[in-house]
Amino acid sequence: MDKPEVQILMSTYNGAAYLREQLDSLINQSFTNWQLLIRDDGSKDDTVKIIEQYESIHPDRIKQVFSAEGGGSSVSFTGMLKFVESPYCMFCDQDDYWESNKIEISLNQLKELEKEDPMCLVFTDMEVVSDDLKANLGSFLGLQKLNPSWIKNPNNILAQSIAAGCTMIFTLDLIKMIKPINADLFQHDHWVLIHAAIYGNVGYCDQKTMKYRQHSHNTIGSHTIDWPYFSKKTKELGTLFQRWKYIKKKFIHKVNILTLFFAKLRLNLDRL
DSSP, X not given: OOOOXXXXXXXXXXXXXXXXXXXXXXXXXXXXXXXXXXXXXXOSSSHHHHHHHHHHHSTTTEEEOOOSOOSSHHHHHHHHGGGOOSSEEEEEOTTOEEOTTHHHHHHHHHHHHHTTOSSEEEEEEEEEEOTTSOSEEEEHHHHHTOOGGGGGSHHHHHHSOOSOGXXXXXXXXXXXXXXXOOTTTOOHHHHHHHHHHHHSEEEEEEEEEEEEEOOTTOSSOOOXXXXXXXXXXXTTHHHHHHHHHHHHHHOSOOOOHHHHHHHHHHHHHHTO
């Protein structure tokens, strides 16, 4: 196998129920020059056994990486970024299902954006489905009432995570800029998205490139956006303040706390 053009990062934890289907969807991609790096976070089921089976069949394509780090998916995913050597990188969850052209579509759009800025990221929409993949529940962005046009203002991205990590593709140049994460304040995908907004460029591909499996064990699932949800979010202003302080400390980019507060308020009102 040639040096992979795209490396895919997967963090697993007790994912045996759906892992085989996800791995098969990767094997069947139309774009073939990729490599999957998997880090398990201490699974107690057959997850590691399944990984080892696929690794033995596809030794060039699928590799486990081992790290002493723990602490959940955000620490796991950001910790794996240090293993990336390919020019492009994607995140992959253990329980979804990729459409056969997901890598191809995402990479083509990223390369167009890369002509404008080497530190860039592209994300897509996805189809929310039942746990057996049969029932189509709708667009993820539509259900979450997230407007991709919000990416035009970096302050919106600082205030609100707009893109799901499993739909992202981004450049190695962007990875080199990513600072240590505070996993108590940020999810890994929001953290990477913030870096793209501050240092480079964020693009959106208006296609559903994967099936997002909605089930009882989702770490972060698709939520109903209503007044109770909005009320819950308004009670998280203390967390927003802590995020602002962390961003202020880590980045040259300056944003006023009031600007961030009103961006968060406006975006959540728009989602009602």
